Amino acid sequence: MSSQWLGLLGAIALAIFIVELLRRGILREKFAVLWLVVAVAALVVAAYPPLLTGIASALGFAVPANFLFLVSAGLLLAVSVQLSFEVSRLERSLSKLTEDHVLLAERVERLQAGADEGSDGAQ
């Protein structure tokens, strides 16, 4: 019974934590949604354990916990792939921005040099 309470508390804590991050604008929606779904699913399963054991046995798992582990591993894999994807996208944006910045900086430098020369000539 105590493990059920632990699960329930953990799920509630996760939900509060995610909502708080979202509220403070630290986490963007697209990442928050996934974790909120996880928190709600954990909450439901913790509140009503027969649901987990029922699904697990229906799918042919001898030990319900194994079903839980499989789902968790799959979820974590999906999240890390998504994060790698996001990081790659960020790197592309960053290098594009850096290139733009460098080319603009050179142009400003050149224009500045031209303007300085022009004002010197006028004096």
Place this chain on the structure above:
Amino acid sequence: MTDRRLLVAVPALNEAGSLAGVLTEIRAAQPDAAVVVVDDGSSDETAEIARQAGVVTLQMPYNVGVGGAMRVAFRYALDNGYRAVVQVDGDGQHDAGDIATLVAALADSSVVVGSRFAGSKDAKWVGTHRRWAMWFLAVVVSRVTSTHLDDVTSGFRAADHKAIALFAEHYPTEYLGDTVESLVLTSRAGLSISQRSVSMRPRRAGRPSQGTLRSALFLGRALMAVSVALMRRPVTVG
């Protein structure tokens, strides 16, 4: 007025010791060409030396690697209407006298690679293992690009306007992307590649990477770069 046709691009990372000499050499060999130095986040006076020499200086705010530095140079070339770009390393390895040879070869191919192995035997300073790895890589890339190439990791190369348009957008920025992967990219975009024999000197500063393990690692990463380049969807130039 500067000649709007040829741009000599010099990617440089902490080359304060050799850059001034390299720039003087390029000026002497190609007085009509424009020169751009891409300072790849150096911590020494590389950018100041380039500015003092009066060449266009693109200063990366942090280190992006040779591929990233060259991509900026290609974008600069595209934006300013240059018809050809020659890459010359800032460490003094490349002989500016060979620039003309590479540029002349652009008449019948889009990318020309300066090879230190083709028809010459004065490359003894490259370590044995490393040399073997380079040979193997050359065989693989030659097959993939259907072009005979001896020195695919050479950073001494020339690109015509078609290659400039391709590279400004798609130049690979990952490790070895600037050398090996870019050749695969070029070939798959339908552009032609050729090589010319050039002489190369040992680096003035720093030492070349050597050792069996490092060579094996180098080869593995290079083959990875080739595989990735082959898996990518080919890009076409308009």
